[in-house]
Structures are given as C-alpha cells and as structure tokens.
Amino acid sequence: MKITLHVWRQKSAKDRGDFETHRLDDVSADSSFLEMLDQLNDGLVEQGREPVAFDHDCREGICGACGMVINGYAHGPRALTTACQLHMREFGDGDEIWIEPWRAKAFPVIKDLAVDRSAFDRIIGAGGYVSVNTGSAPDANEIAIPKKIADQAMDAATCIGCGACVAACPNASAMLFTSAKVSHLGMLPQGQVERFDRVRNMVAQHDAEGFGGCTNHGECEAACPKGISLEWIARMNRDFLKAMVAERDTVSAR
Amino acid sequence: MAGQALSLPQTTIGKKAIMAASSIILMGFLVGHLGGNLLIFADNPEQAVNAYSNWLREFGHGSVIWIVRAVLIAAVLGHIWGAMTITARNKAARPVGYRRKQSLRSTLASRTMVYGGMAITAYIIYHLAHLTFHAGIPGGFNPLDDPAYPHLTTNVYLNLVESFQNPGIVGIYVLAQVFLGLHLYHGAWSFLQTLGASHPRYNETRKLAAAAFAGLISVGFILIPLGVQFGLVK
Numbered sequence: 001m002k003i004t005l006h007v008w009r010q011k012s013a014k015d016r017g018d019f020e021t022h023r024l025d026d027v028s029a030d031s032s033f034l035e036m037l038d039q040l041n042d043g044l045v046e047q048g049r050e051p052v053a054f055d056h057d058c059r060e061g062i063c064g065a066c067g068m069v070i071n072g073y074a075h076g077p078r079a080l081t082t083a084c085q086l087h088m089r090e091f092g093d094g095d096e097i098w099i100e101p102w103r104a105k106a107f108p109v110i111k112d113l114a115v116d117r118s119a120f121d122r123i124i125g126a127g128g129y130v131s132v133n134t135g136s137a138p139d140a141n142e143i144a145i146p147k148k149i150a151d152q153a154m155d156a157a158t159c160i161g162c163g164a165c166v167a168a169c170p171n172a173s174a175m176l177f178t179s180a181k182v183s184h185l186g187m188l189p190q191g192q193v194e195r196f197d198r199v200r201n202m203v204a205q206h207d208a209e210g211f212g213g214c215t216n217h218g219e220c221e222a223a224c225p226k227g228i229s230l231e232w233i234a235r236m237n238r239d240f241l242k243a244m245v246a247e248r249d250t251v252s253a254r
Numbered sequence: 255m256a257g258q259a260l261s262l263p264q265t266t267i268g269k270k271a272i273m274a275a276s277s278i279i280l281m282g283f284l285v286g287h288l289g290g291n292l293l294i295f296a297d298n299p300e301q302a303v304n305a306y307s308n309w310l311r312e313f314g315h316g317s318v319i320w321i322v323r324a325v326l327i328a329a330v331l332g333h334i335w336g337a338m339t340i341t342a343r344n345k346a347a348r349p350v351g352y353r354r355k356q357s358l359r360s361t362l363a364s365r366t367m368v369y370g371g372m373a374i375t376a377y378i379i380y381h382l383a384h385l386t387f388h389a390g391i392p393g394g395f396n397p398l399d400d401p402a403y404p405h406l407t408t409n410v411y412l413n414l415v416e417s418f419q420n421p422g423i424v425g426i427y428v429l430a431q432v433f434l435g436l437h438l439y440h441g442a443w444s445f446l447q448t449l450g451a452s453h454p455r456y457n458e459t460r461k462l463a464a465a466a467f468a469g470l471i472s473v474g475f476i477l478i479p480l481g482v483q484f485g486l487v488k
Contacts, residue, residue, distance in 0.1 A: 171344035218358075
C-alpha cells in the first residue's frame with residue numbers, strides 16, 4: 001500500500017507544533033497501525049532524523065497505553081478497537097491519514113503524539129481504590145456477590161484508562177473514565193464503605209484537573225475501545241448528587 | 255482530601271444538575287404556555303384569548319402570576335448561569351483543537367445547544383418586548399376598557415392577530431421555534447441522564463419521548479403565527 005501521513009510533530013509541551021507530511025510506499029495491509037509507524041520511524045532514523053514519539057505498550061488492545069486521533073477518530077475509524085489493534089487493511093491504497101495527539105488541557109503534549117495522562121492517575125488517587133487491612137488474605141468466597149452484579153462491575157472495570165473518551169468529547173471531559181472507575185468499585189460490597197466519599201473526591205479531582213463537563217453528546221461512548229456505556233455517567237451523577245445532597249461528610253469536619 | 259469544601263454549584267455535575275432542574279420548570283412552563291395560547295383556535299378566539307389572559311392576571315387575587323414569573327425568572331437565570339459557566343469551562347478544557355474531527359454520536363441538536371440557547375434568549379427578550387410590553391405591534395397598542403376583562407388594559411387577541419399578519423414577525427417566531435425544537439430535543443433527552451436516570455429498559459422510549467415532546471411543542475407554537483398568517487383563525 002502507498003499512504004500519505006500527516007503526523008503532528010511537537011518537540012515539547014512549550015513548542016507550538018505542526019503537521020509533518022511523510023509518504024510510505026510499501027506498507028503491508030496486514031501490518032498494524034503502530035507497526036506502520038515503526039516503519040515510518042525506521043526510515044526517519046536511517047535519515048538521521050528524529051523518530052515520531054508515540055505511546056504504546058502491550059499492543060494487544062488491553063493496556064491503554066496507545067492512543068492517537070486518526071483521521072478524526074480516537075484510536076482510528078474501527079469501533080471497539082485501540083490504535084494498536086487497528087490494521088492498515090482498514091485504509092485504502094493511496095489514502096491520506098491525519099494523526100493527532102489527544103487534545104485536552106489536562107493532557108499536555110509531552111512530545112509529538114505522546115501526551116501526559118497522569119491526570120487520570122490523580123483521579124484514581126483521589127478515591128479509585130478500596131481500603132483493606134493488611135494481614136492474611138481473606139477467603140476468596142467470603143463475600144458472596146451475585147453474578148449479575150459482578151458482571152456489571154466488570155463491564156465498568158474494563159476501562160483501560162486510555163483517554164479516548166477525553167479525546168473524543170467535544171468538551172474534553174473525562175466523565176466516562178471517572179464514572180467507570182467510580183462505579184466498578186461502587187457496584188461491589190467491598191466498595192460500599194467509601195462509596196460516597198469516593199464519588200465526591202474523584203469528581204472534585206476530575207474538575208480540578210481542568211477537564212470539561214459532560215453535556216451528554218455521547219461521543220465518548222462511541223469512541224471507547226472497551227464500549228463503556230453512558231449509563232455509568234448517569235450512575236455516577238446519581239451517586240454524586242446523593243453524596244452532595246444527602247450524605248454526611250465522613251472525612252472533614254465540615 | 256481534595257474537594258471536600260466544594261459545594262454543588264461549583265462542580266461540573268452540580269452545574270448540570272441545576273440546568274436540568276431548571277429545565278424541568280421551563281419545560282413545564284412551555285406546556286402551560288402552549289396550552290393557553292392554542293385558545294387562538296377556539297370558536298370565538300377573541301373571547302377565549304382575552305378571557306384566558308384576564309384569568310391569568312386574576313388567579314389567586316393576582317398573586318399567582320407574580321409567583322410564576324419569579325420562579326420562571328429564577329429558572330431562566332439559573333439555566334443561563336449554568337450554561338455560561340460550564341461552556342466557559344468546556345472551551346478552556348481544549349485550548350488546541352483538532353485539524354480533523356469526526357462526530358460519531360453527537361447530534362445537530364446536542365452540538366448547537368449553546369447557540370440555540372443564545373437564540374432563544376434573544377427571542378425571549380424580543381417576545382417580551384413585543385407582546386408583554388407591546389413594542390412593535392403593527393397597528394400600535396390596542397387599548398381595552400371592557401368590564402368583562404377588568405385586568406386587561408390591552409386587547410391581547412388583537413395584538414396577536416395584527417402582529418401575525420406581518421410576514422416578518424411570523425418569520426421571527428417560526429425561526430425561534432425551530433431553535434427551540436432542537437434545543438428541547440437534546441434537553442428533554444439529556445436532563446434525565448444528568449439527574450442520573452438512564453437504563454436500557456427505557457432509554458429508547460426516553461429518546462422517542464424527547465423527540466415527540468420537542469416536536470409537539472415547537473410545531474404547536476409554530477401553528478399560532480402560521481394560523482393567523484394563513485387565515486385559519488376564526
């Protein structure tokens with residue numbers, strides 16, 4: 001395949017950045033999108049030029065490291081697929097492909113297509129955990145959880161934290177991510193103790209990071225490689241409003 | 255821990271909840287307003303419209319109209335405040351935009367909420383100036399001194415009919431209802447999601463109900479200026 005790439009190049013967070021055009025003449029239709037970028041980088045290195053920086057890790061679609069906006073779609077045009085699992089057969093011979101980083105104030109560009117997603121880590125740090133006592137491991141089936149509840153919690157827990165929801169959202173909101181992380185614990189018995197503090201603190205951290213708010217466009221749900229549903233945002237809203245309106249504050253004296 | 259001191263209106267979800275709650279009041283108003291205004295298609299429209307207007311001012315010894323007005327003004331201000339603060343925040347959340355961006359799920363209605371809201375605000379100001387403060391009625395102010403309608407100083411029916419015989423005024427009203435219909439389609443679907451009601455059991459129904467509500471309200475209001483313009487009002 002012959003393709004023309006327009007890749008976003010940006011030296012650092014402070015650099016303005018611009019698109020750079022490259023032509024690749026012998027791309028295999030069976031190569032993955034990231035292998036195609038590897039091929040581009042091999043060529044750049046041979047010419048003594050700086051390779052294009054992009055995040056990747058497992059290349060199996062389960063780690064959430066990769067992510068770029070390809071022809072206007074987060075992770076590319078194929079539904080329920082991360083950029084690493086996208087293959088060049090999705091494109092036609094002679095196609096032009098535009099590659100941009102996730103665009104959000106809360107995701108500053110580190111270099112080229114790599115963005116700093118540590119805002120997500122701080123949202124998790126604000127409440128995306130269950131506190132347990134150390135000591136001997138509890139018995140595996142000590143707490144019985146109905147299958148349907150476990151399944152639903154798992155649906156939310158499939159979020160890999162890639163940031164496609166933020167990239168796709170017209171408001172650069174991270175509500176889909178935050179709601180998945182709030183809810184997969186909030187669904188389970190072990191998550192009940194901190195349930196209302198969790199939602200309040202995680203939403204507060206989401207807002208503090210500079211993400212936008214949800215206006216129910218649904219772009220995140222459509223872009224999510226794991227198919228996380230908007231229903232989780234509704235569930236988070238439910239818990240959050242209850243936490244703010246009805247729950248006694250268990251942490252601060254206020 | 256972070257955010258403990260935040261109050262509801264400071265949070266993105268809280269702002270949206272305020273917009274959703276105020277939208278319930280405003281949607282309720284639209285139903286009542288449309289119901290009353292459709293009296294223009296009654297057998298004796300002059301009597302029906304003026305009697306209805308008189309009753310609005312008389313109801314509860316004239317107190318109810320002021321209570322309703324106060325609640326509506328509060329709802330409108332709350333809705334606009336929520337929209338302005340959240341829009342400013344959302345614009346700031348993406349300082350560098352995309353060169354290419356495809357929409358997958360968002361609708362024309364959802365993407366034009368802010369512009370529709372601004373158009374509707376401008377229309378409300380015009381509409382109040384026009385039919386509440388009687389500016390720009392083609393035949394001029396129509397004074398009314400009828401003991402049957404002690405609370406009316408103007409012939410509400412005549413103001414309406416004279417205005418809607420002017421195609422320019424009809425155009426403004428019809429255009430405003432198109433904006434309103436789009437705004438309502440996304441809003442009537444969206445407010446339940448914001449308040450936490452979303453379930454596969456009723457989500458399809460919710461979408462249809464929002465479309466039906468938006469369609470009925472905007473078409474209902476459009477019928478009034480068009481009805482007068484094309485002589486369907488008796």
